[in-house]
Amino acid sequence: MATLHHSPFCPHSRFIRLALAEMGMEPELVEERPWERRDAFLLLNPAGSTPVLVEQTGLAIPGAGIIAEYLDETRGLGLSGRRLLPDTTTARVEVRRLLHWFLVKFDTEVTEYLVTEKIYKRFMKSADGGGPPDMGAIRAARANVRYHLKYIGYLIGQRRWIAGDHLTYADLAAAAHLSCVDYLGDVPWEEDEMARDWYARLKSRPSFRAILADRAPGMAPAAHYADLDF
Incomplete structure (x- = not known):
């Protein structure tokens, strides 16, 4: 199982969580507070930013754009009509x-x-x-x-x-x-x-269900946030 180091309200992390869910992947999620610059996290991504995807092999892929390209290269062809980066x-x-x-x-x-x-x-x-x-x-x-x-x-x-x-x-x-x-x-x-x-x-x-379940401690979302009909 892959591991995704993310921050719940980092939009780049959310993008990759959505992409993984659309691909049918369920990574282990590890929450990071990037401003704390945790040593073990900096070893994965010296830039200290989220997200970072870590494969079972130990390969660490940092950054939303890089992860998206990597996922297409390694899983895209197997998705057939559900591929998220087009063929042409x-x-x-x-x-x-x-x-x-x-x-x-x-x-x-x-x-x-x-x-x-x-x-x-x-x-x-x-x-x-x-x-x-x-x-x-x-x-x-x-x-x-x-x-x-x-x-x-x-x-x-x-x-x-x-x-x-x-x-x-x-x-x-x-x-x-x-x-x-x-x-x-x-x-x-x-x-x-x-x-x-x-x-x-x-x-x-x-794929959006987990995103809509996110909550910031002490801060409720807008009333329509999780309402599928607004």
């Missing part, structure tokens, strides 16, 4: 483009601000950056999420799924990030019905 070059480029959009652009403009300021800082020591939230950062993230939501709605207006006719890594990455923001009640779903309906389809999938 053009389609793979589009999935990778959108992966970068959500794992990098959405993360730096939205998720990193909100998760750090509203969740992580509550558990971090002051020496590690803990303390009261930066409301300026939170306001910026809340403003930024609006145009990302409109972009998702635009894509879904042209396609069945974000990157095309089939569910791919792009959908899982986008949903993973939005799920963190949605837990905090900071996604203005009323502003884009297309994006909302797409997310409802995703969070109704069996």
Whole structure:
């Protein structure tokens, strides 16, 4: 059995948890607090970031993008029609483009601000950056999420799924990030019905059940967070 070192509200970790679940894999989960820089974890990934997938052989694969590529290389062909990275070059480029959009652009403009300021800082020591939230950062993230939501709605207006006719890594990455923001009640779903309906389809999938069960200690989710019908 593989082991996934993750943080429950790390969107990159959630992305890989969703991907593994869609592939029918049930890894052992080891929760990490990256800011604590645990020595044994740093041996697996000197960058100290989650997620890290460790195979039974001991091979450690760090980082969401690298893990996604590794899983496709080692398990993709066996998934047949459920493959999360398409077969054709053009389609793979589009999935990778959108992966970068959500794992990098959405993360730096939205998720990193909100998760750090509203969740992580509550558990971090002051020496590690803990303390009261930066409301300026939170306001910026809340403003930024609006145009990302409109972009998702635009894509879904042209396609069945974000990157095309089939569910791919792009959908899982986008949903993973939005799920963190949605837990905090900071996604203005009323502003884009297309994006909302797409997310409802995703969070109704069996792979999403564990994500919807996550809870931050002392912080309840938004009332609709685990409601499959919003």
